[in-house]
Amino acid sequence: KAGVTQTPRYLIKTRGQQVTLSCSPISGHRSVSWYQQTPGQGLQFLFEYFSETQRNKGNFPGRFSGRQFSNSRSEMNVSTLELGDSALYLCASSLASAARTDTQYFGPGTRLTVL
Amino acid sequence: AQSVSQHNHHVILSEAASLELGCNYSYGGTVNLFWYVQYPGQHLQLLLKYFSGDPLVKGIKGFEAEFIKSKFSFNLRKPSVQWSDTAEYFCAVNDDQAGTALIFGKGTTLSVSS
Numbered sequence: 001k002a003g004v005t006q007t008p009r010y011l012i013k014t015r016g017q018q019v020t021l022s023c024s025p026i027s028g029h030r031s032v033s034w035y036q037q038t039p040g041q042g043l044q045f046l047f048e049y050f051s052e053t054q055r056n057k058g059n060f061p062g063r064f065s066g067r068q069f070s071n072s073r074s075e076m077n078v079s080t081l082e083l084g085d086s087a088l089y090l091c092a093s094s095l096a097s098a099a100r101t102d103t104q105y106f107g108p109g110t111r112l113t114v115l
Numbered sequence: 116a117q118s119v120s121q122h123n124h125h126v127i128l129s130e131a132a133s134l135e136l137g138c139n140y141s142y143g144g145t146v147n148l149f150w151y152v153q154y155p156g157q158h159l160q161l162l163l164k165y166f167s168g169d170p171l172v173k174g175i176k177g178f179e180a181e182f183i184k185s186k187f188s189f190n191l192r193k194p195s196v197q198w199s200d201t202a203e204y205f206c207a208v209n210d211d212q213a214g215t216a217l218i219f220g221k222g223t224t225l226s227v228s229s
Binding site: 031033045048056090101102103109 | 207218220
């Protein structure tokens with residue numbers, strides 16, 4: 001079974017630009033979560049989508065947004081990029097619903113560098 | 116809000132030494148606890164998880180963790196480490212306030228010398 005895939009793997013952008021990252025979950029998984037990983041703050045939860053609806057949201061500004069498609073694939077968008085947005089963005093998928101015990105399976109991440 | 120503390124930033128051990136990595140969380144409600152590992156060049160993968168029942172849980176590759184509710188702790192252990200255990204280890208929690216969101220500790224880097 002293929003794992004979680006994320007594209008692109010690396011991105012370089014400049015301040016003020018916007019960026020879209022993509023995540024394809026494991027087949028059959030309906031929940032997709034996004035996390036930001038930085039050396040200073042560690043891993044922080046951005047948001048979670050289930051059945052095309054945002055079900056949970058972390059403490060990030062409105063510049064960070066996402067969506068989920070009917071096939072469970074998800075995208076996240078960051079507008080008006082800032083230097084501090086440089087990070088590894090991780091996507092995780094899990095089977096379903098509100099089961100907090102579900103294992104989240106992580107993808108390899110997209111490394112975003114903002115210049 | 117929930118927070119997770121991992122006591123050691125970097126641990127250095129020789130092969131066959133025993134390992135214990137500390138993890139404490141702050142919120143005392145209903146919690147689920149996880150340990151994830153990230154090997155060099157690979158992505159995060161689950162080592163083990165606890166959500167109910169026996170507080171001593173066993174995971175992959177000989178790892179185990181003990182949930183001690185009174186101490187808000189979920190320490191990871193392995194009796195004898197191998198060079199291949201060199202990795203970064205993350206403790207994570209979700210709770211009835213955060214929903215499915217995982218709250219991660221800052222991670223502990225384990226270096227094992229052969």
